[in-house]
Each structure stands twice: as C-alpha cells, then as structure tokens.
Amino acid sequence: MNQRELNDLILQMRQIGNDTQTCEVKESRKKIPENITDTLSAFSNGEGGTIILGVSEKEGFIPVESFDARAMQEALSAKCDLMTPRVRPSIEILPFEGANVLVAHVPAMPVKDQPCYITTKGRYQGSYIRTGDGDRKLTQYEVDRLIEERSQPTFDDDTVPEATLDDLDKNLLTPFISRQRELHPRIFGTRSDEDIIIGMHVAKRDDDGTIRPTLGGLLALGLFPQQFFPRLNITFTAFPGVTKSEVVDDSRRFLDSQTIIGPIPLMIEDALGAVTKNMRTGAIIEGAFRKDVPDYPRKAVREAIANALMHRDYSPDARGSQVQVNMYADRLEVLNPGGLFGSVTIDTLGTIGISSSRNQFLSNILETTPYPDGGYVVENRGTGYQIIEEQLQAALMNPPQPKSTLSFFSLTFDKRKMTASEKTISDYPSVEDAIIKLLSTRTSANTRELAELSGLSRSTITSHLRSMIKQNIIEPTEPARSPKQRYRLVREQ
Structure with a gap:
C-alpha cells in the first residue's frame, strides 16, 4: 500500500464512521488487543484484508499519540504465530498525518488450508469470517464446508439404507438405462440393467450385499425421494x-x-x-x-x-x-x-x-x-x-x-420491465395477411394455434379461414369436420 492509498482508505472510513469489510483499524496504544487474532482468522478465511494499527476509530480515525510502530510490528508477528496455519501478512510502517502507523495486508488463505483458526481455541471455536465491519465466528456447518473443499465430497454416493430398487421410478429408469447403452455401446451394450445402474452409481451394494439406491440415484430417478428425506424438496x-x-x-x-x-x-x-x-x-x-x-x-x-x-x-x-x-x-x-x-x-x-x-x-x-x-x-x-x-x-x-x-x-x-412496444391486444387490422405470413414459415396450422397466437376467438379465426378458403388462398389438409383439421397455403400450380 502506498501513501495515497492509505490516505484514501482512512478518509473513506472517516466519512462512513466505521471500519469496512476489508479493513480493520486498532489503536494499539500500548499493546495489540487480544481479538486481533479473530480478525487475522476472518481475513484469512475470506478474501483477505488490511489491518491498520496506530489509528483511533473512536477519535475519528486520527493517529494515536506515542504509537510505537516498530514494537507493534513485532507484537503483530507474534499474534500471527498463534494461528493455524500461520498467517503471513505483508507488514509495513507508513507515515500518516505527522505520525507513523502500521499497515498489515492479510492475504486470503489458500482454500486447501482453510479454515485458519486460533490454535488454542481449536478449529470449531477459533475460526472466523468477516461480516460487514466485524468478525463473526464460523458455525460448525461452515467449518465443515471449508474442510470439504479439500477433497471431493461423496455424499451423493451414499446408499439409502431403507430404500430398495423398487423405490426407483421405472418410467425414468428405463429410458435412463437405454440412453447409457446408446451413448456407450462398448461399455454398456451387453451389460445387464443391474450392472448399468451400479456402474452409473444409481445404486450400490451395501455391506450385506443388497443393492440399494444411492442418494443421487434416488433423487434423480426415485418415485418419492422425500419419503426418506422430507426436506430435500x-x-x-x-x-x-x-x-x-x-x-x-x-x-x-x-x-x-x-x-x-x-x-x-x-x-x-x-x-x-x-x-x-x-x-x-x-x-x-x-x-x-x-x-x-x-x-x-x-x-x-x-x-x-x-x-x-x-x-x-x-x-x-x-x-x-x-x-x-x-x-x-x-x-x-x-x-x-x-x-x-x-x-x-x-x-x-x-x-x-x-x-x-x-x-x-x-x-x-x-x-x-x-x-x-x-x-x-x-x-x-x-x-x-x-x-x-x-x-x-x-x-x-x-x-x-x-x-x-x-x-x-x-x-x-x-423482473422484466414493460416496454413501449407491449400493447393490449384489441385491434387486428390485417388478420388475413398475418395468417398468410405465418403459414409461409410453417407447413400448416390449426384453428387453436391461430387463436392462441392472435389472441382472437376461435369463431373470429374460423370466419377469416372460411373467407380465405373461398378466395383460394388457403386449403384444409383433412376432410371437413375432421378433429385433425389443419390449414396450409394453396400451392401455385
């Protein structure tokens, strides 16, 4: 951080009256506060951040008198040693409004090393994340998710102990199996249905050798997955x-x-x-x-x-x-x-x-x-x-x-905003021209389709169709009164 960036950052905090999501200010007049380790953890587990020591927030973000930047640099380094993994910020002493302050940039910890926590408190009690201008302790669930990032989760491959293959929907499973044979004939072309669903992890053998659906198989292809997991909906x-x-x-x-x-x-x-x-x-x-x-x-x-x-x-x-x-x-x-x-x-x-x-x-x-x-x-x-x-x-x-x-x-x-081109459908000055244009882009259309597209009633569309038939512009594709009746343009001879 250079001098101008420091000035701009502190000016911003003066204007808003508090710390920010990415910057924490501490007076550290005589010693570093104990909760500085919370901030080291929070910045490490997030997107990183900046700690400024020697500036008083309660006094309006002004320099602290008699602040010993060199001593605080050593003290901050000692606090970094209290973390697992150890935090390694870049630390520098910069002049600010006639005094020296300590600026430490804490980088985000690599995902594979998170969570960063206070060693003496342990992973589940000493891990924090930055929220607004403060540090919040991570929940057990959040810590577990960070640990999960270190390897590929396999919860979707868990077998469902109470479920059987009868809990899979044949209307979904049958085309699924057929698709595997179609896509991978050399692998699945001659294999049994049972082998295919096991190979695709739709099901697995449990410890007793019974084939049971996996969580992923049940969710994708099951009859009623919520019978076993009511809230997976x-x-x-x-x-x-x-x-x-x-x-x-x-x-x-x-x-x-x-x-x-x-x-x-x-x-x-x-x-x-x-x-x-x-x-x-x-x-x-x-x-x-x-x-x-x-x-x-x-x-x-x-x-x-x-x-x-x-x-x-x-x-x-x-x-x-x-x-x-x-x-x-x-x-x-x-x-x-x-x-x-x-x-x-x-x-x-x-x-x-x-x-x-x-x-x-x-x-x-x-x-x-x-x-x-x-x-x-x-x-x-x-x-x-x-x-x-x-x-x-x-x-x-x-x-x-x-x-x-x-x-x-x-x-x-x-939500999409209405445009000026949207209108209430009320006036149709050229219905027959529109029907001609539509039929020129498709083979045929029935009365229902034309009514839906135009917003007109079927009786109105039918009246126009009769007129166009008399004019030899369009022709029916089926005998009169056929439920499959459609209309097409008359082809020029």
Whole structure:
C-alpha cells in the first residue's frame, strides 16, 4: 500500500464512521488487543484484508499519540504465530498525518488450508469470517464446508439404507438405462440393467450385499425421494411486495405457496409451472399476431432451478434444508444450501473451461435423466450459467445477480420491465395477411394455434379461414369436420 492509498482508505472510513469489510483499524496504544487474532482468522478465511494499527476509530480515525510502530510490528508477528496455519501478512510502517502507523495486508488463505483458526481455541471455536465491519465466528456447518473443499465430497454416493430398487421410478429408469447403452455401446451394450445402474452409481451394494439406491440415484430417478428425506424438496413462495414481511389484505403474507416434491426432473417442471402461473406474461404485437414476453425467461428459470438441485449441499447437516424459489414484486430468487464449490467463484461463473461439481455422481446421472416431455435435465458441460445469461440478455433484461457464502448460494433475476412496444391486444387490422405470413414459415396450422397466437376467438379465426378458403388462398389438409383439421397455403400450380 502506498501513501495515497492509505490516505484514501482512512478518509473513506472517516466519512462512513466505521471500519469496512476489508479493513480493520486498532489503536494499539500500548499493546495489540487480544481479538486481533479473530480478525487475522476472518481475513484469512475470506478474501483477505488490511489491518491498520496506530489509528483511533473512536477519535475519528486520527493517529494515536506515542504509537510505537516498530514494537507493534513485532507484537503483530507474534499474534500471527498463534494461528493455524500461520498467517503471513505483508507488514509495513507508513507515515500518516505527522505520525507513523502500521499497515498489515492479510492475504486470503489458500482454500486447501482453510479454515485458519486460533490454535488454542481449536478449529470449531477459533475460526472466523468477516461480516460487514466485524468478525463473526464460523458455525460448525461452515467449518465443515471449508474442510470439504479439500477433497471431493461423496455424499451423493451414499446408499439409502431403507430404500430398495423398487423405490426407483421405472418410467425414468428405463429410458435412463437405454440412453447409457446408446451413448456407450462398448461399455454398456451387453451389460445387464443391474450392472448399468451400479456402474452409473444409481445404486450400490451395501455391506450385506443388497443393492440399494444411492442418494443421487434416488433423487434423480426415485418415485418419492422425500419419503426418506422430507426436506430435500423445493418450496415456492410468491410474496406480494419486495420483502417477506409485507402482507396482503392485512392478513396474507404471500400470494401463493407450494411445497414441491418428487424426483428432480418432476420437481423442476412443477417449480417452473409455479413460477409461470404467478408471473405476468406480456405481449408484443407483430402484425395481427402476438409474441408472449414473460417476466422471467422460462429457459433461464428452469436452468437456475436445475443448477440449484444439482449443486446444492447434500451433506447430512444440510439435508434438513430445501431449495427455495422466492418470487417478489420486483425479482425472482433461487436459493440453495451450500455456496460455490471448488475452483468456481462469483467472478468465474459462466467462464468457459471453469467448472467444478460438488456432487459429481448426481451430475453424471442427471446428464441422462429424462424429462417426461423429452430432453434431459442438465448438459453437465459447465454451460448452465452461460445459458441463463444468454436468455436474460436476449430478453433485454439485467444480468443475473449471484451471491455465494459458506452457507448458501442464491441467484436473483430482476423482473422484466414493460416496454413501449407491449400493447393490449384489441385491434387486428390485417388478420388475413398475418395468417398468410405465418403459414409461409410453417407447413400448416390449426384453428387453436391461430387463436392462441392472435389472441382472437376461435369463431373470429374460423370466419377469416372460411373467407380465405373461398378466395383460394388457403386449403384444409383433412376432410371437413375432421378433429385433425389443419390449414396450409394453396400451392401455385
């Protein structure tokens, strides 16, 4: 830190009246306070920070008289020796307003060495994290998550002792197995169904030799996973205002609330349905037809929910916490237990080539877990966040807002603002021209499709279709009164 940076930093604290998230000031008039070790731990377990000794916060961030910077440098180094692993800050003495102060920059500890804790208090009582302008002791759960970062977790590969293969959904399992044979014929082409589900970690043999579903297999392909893990579900809540405390009609605190259960592919679809039901869908008029424009792009919402279920923490300590989908008047929030894992950070989210999965077996299973209506739950290529960004950008919406702590990860979408081009569908000056334009881009269309696209009633569309048939502009594809009736442009001879 140079002289100007020090001056700017202390000026900032004078203006706000307290320390900051990344800077702690101590008087240390005669000795270093005992709680300086809390700060050393907190900065080491976070993103690093700066400690300034010889400046008085209570006096308005002015230099302390008779401050012995050299002696305090030695004392601070001694405090660093009380930490495990030892903290190694860069320490320098700088002049400030006619006095010398001690400035120590504490770097973030490498992930593999965290948590950094006060040796005499032990890992679970002596580990801290920086919160605002203070230091907060880490909970046991947070300490465990830091330790977990040192190796690949395997909680998703735990067998479920009470479950059997009958608890797997054959409607999901059968196409899953078929997909494995299709993708990997040399590996699975001639192997039994049992061998495939064991090889893919959908199930494992327990100590008695009984084949039982794994946690990941049950969550992805189970009939009713919540029978064994009641809180491994999704809760959806639509709030009337911008906070959870606002009420409707002086009584209701939410507009809609659902607990969504089932295997992951069905939970994703049901959660997406809940969001769709509760959000506004506007329309942009193009000729006589409309283009639906939802508050939140469905593909982005689906991806966010799928990512939350795939990457959430499934350790025993977190199995009492669910994925939350919270809709407010101005935003949509998807929140899951457990922060970002491994090499992925907020800054590298969506970066090509940077991907890390907390639940490697579940991720692999979900790659070929089918949705009932086609497709698969995830691509498992580290592209999920990119898809979300692209969908929001295409809808001219703000980028997603991620937040990661040791305890949770959340992704927030700002609600789409209505544009000037959105109109109430009331006037259709050129319905027949619009029908012609539409049929020129597709093989055929039925009355229902045309009514949905235009916002007109079926009877109105039917009247226009009859007129166009008489004019030999369009023709039916089926005999009269056929329930499969569709219409197409008359081809020129």
